[in-house]
Amino acid sequence: MFDLAGRTAVVTGAGQGMGTGVATALGSRGAHVLVNDIDSDRAEMVAAQLEADGASAEALPFDVTDLDQVQQAMAERRIDILVNNAGNAGAHAMRPRPFAETEPGEWDAPLAVNLGGVMNCTHTVLGGMVEREWGRVIGIVSGAGTQGVRIGVAAYSAGKGGAAGLLRSVALEVARSGVTVNSVALGLMSNTEGGEITADLAKGIPTGRLGTPRDLGALCVYLASEEASWMTAQTIPLAGGSITS
Numbered sequence: 001m002f003d004l005a006g007r008t009a010v011v012t013g014a015g016q017g018m019g020t021g022v023a024t025a026l027g028s029r030g031a032h033v034l035v036n037d038i039d040s041d042r043a044e045m046v047a048a049q050l051e052a053d054g055a056s057a058e059a060l061p062f063d064v065t066d067l068d069q070v071q072q073a074m075a076e077r078r079i080d081i082l083v084n085n086a087g088n089a090g091a092h093a094m095r096p097r098p099f100a101e102t103e104p105g106e107w108d109a110p111l112a113v114n115l116g117g118v119m120n121c122t123h124t125v126l127g128g129m130v131e132r133e134w135g136r137v138i139g140i141v142s143g144a145g146t147q148g149v150r151i152g153v154a155a156y157s158a159g160k161g162g163a164a165g166l167l168r169s170v171a172l173e174v175a176r177s178g179v180t181v182n183s184v185a186l187g188l189m190s191n192t193e194g195g196e197i198t199a200d201l202a203k204g205i206p207t208g209r210l211g212t213p214r215d216l217g218a219l220c221v222y223l224a225s226e227e228a229s230w231m232t233a234q235t236i237p238l239a240g241g242s243i244t245s
Contacts, residue, residue, distance in 0.1 A: 002225040005030030009224065010079055012064050012121060013086030015042025017191035018140065021213020022083050022220045027055030029221050031081060034060040036073075038086075064117030070124050078132075079125040081224045084163070085140040088113035088156075096152030107155040114145075114159025118166060126170065126179070133178035136224045139167045140216070141183045146235060147243070164235045171233035180232035182223050187211060187239025206241030 004026060014023040015037030027033045027050045035050070035057055037043040043059035050057035062069040064086045088109050122137055129135025144153060145160025164183045171181035188201060190210040202208050219238055222228050237243070 001227055002029055002221050004081070004221070004224060007031045007080040007224070008034065008078055009081035009083065010034045010036055010060065010074065010121070010125070011083040011085055012036045012117065013038075015039055015046055018186075018189065018213050018216050019083075019085040020046050021217040022085055022140075023057070024050060024053070024055075025214070025217025025221050026081065026083075026224060027053070027057055029225075030056075031224070032056040032058075034058060034077075034079075036060045036062060036064070036086070038063050064121055065112040067120045067124075070120045074121070074124050079128065080134065081136045081138070082121055082125050083138045083140065083220055083224075084118040084121055084167075086113055086117050087140065087142075087160075098152055099154040102155070107158075110153075110156045110159045111162075114141075114156065115162040115166070118163040122167070122170060122181075126174065129179045130174055130177045135177075135179035136228075137167065137170070137179070137181040138220055138223050139163050139181075139183035141185050141235065143185050143187050143237070143239060143242070146185045146237075168233050168235065175232055178229075180223070180228060182228075182232060183235040184216065184219055184223075185235050185237050185239070186216070187237065187242045189216070204242060205239070209240065211238060211240060 009026045009031040011023040013019040014035045023033045035043045035047040040061035043061045047057040047059040062073040141164045142160040144157040167181050167183050193212050195210045
């Protein structure tokens with residue numbers, strides 16, 4: 001089950017953290033993984049590590065917010081699986097504050113990456129998937145986008161929520177074509193296995209721990225597989241029992 005041999009997967013923002021976990025998981029199931037990152041060195045390093053571990057991979061650096069770069073990188077390739085993982089909370093995430101206190105310029109980065117990047121990448125590969133009558137598009141979104149949060153990152157929430165809505169609509173448009181489109185709404189995550197968690201945070205997570213790249217990778221393997229052919233237009237919480245949608 002969950003054999004991805006013969007499939008080519010693009011994972012955006014795979015040069016670190018959750019994206020690396022997804023790329024590793026897909027590669028371990030036989031997919032040829034195109035490791036995307038805006039930083040070419042990070043993309044090369046992750047691709048080299050996947051190859052060292054026995055997977056098939058290559059670096060594919062580009063900026064998801066630049067449609068010309070996206071099209072040049074992917075338009076002529078056969079892409080079977082797209083994982084829209086690249087994300088950016090914006091500068092204000094470092095000092096959260098109410099939306100009314102933000103400036104319009106601060107909204108650009110989180111909207112450009114979290115929504116615009118998903119639109120650019122999905123639009124570029126979708127036609128080929130429909131033509132071949134097989135494809136998987138996966139969006140990595142957030143509970144902040146599906147239910148909102150009170151920590152002063154409204155623009156980030158708007159981008160992630162917009163991406164979830166976009167992908168649900170695309171899923172319904174192509175539902176009879178053999179292409180599935182789903183999102184994963186993340187709860188509190190750690191970029192490393194066994195990340196530390198405070199007692200206060202643990203109270204809000206029924207499992208008592210943070211999510212990890214391995215957790216996300218395992219779910220993406222399923223969503224990318226033939227076995228998930230009847231799963232589409234869904235936003236799936238991955239949050240250790242917390243409510244994220």
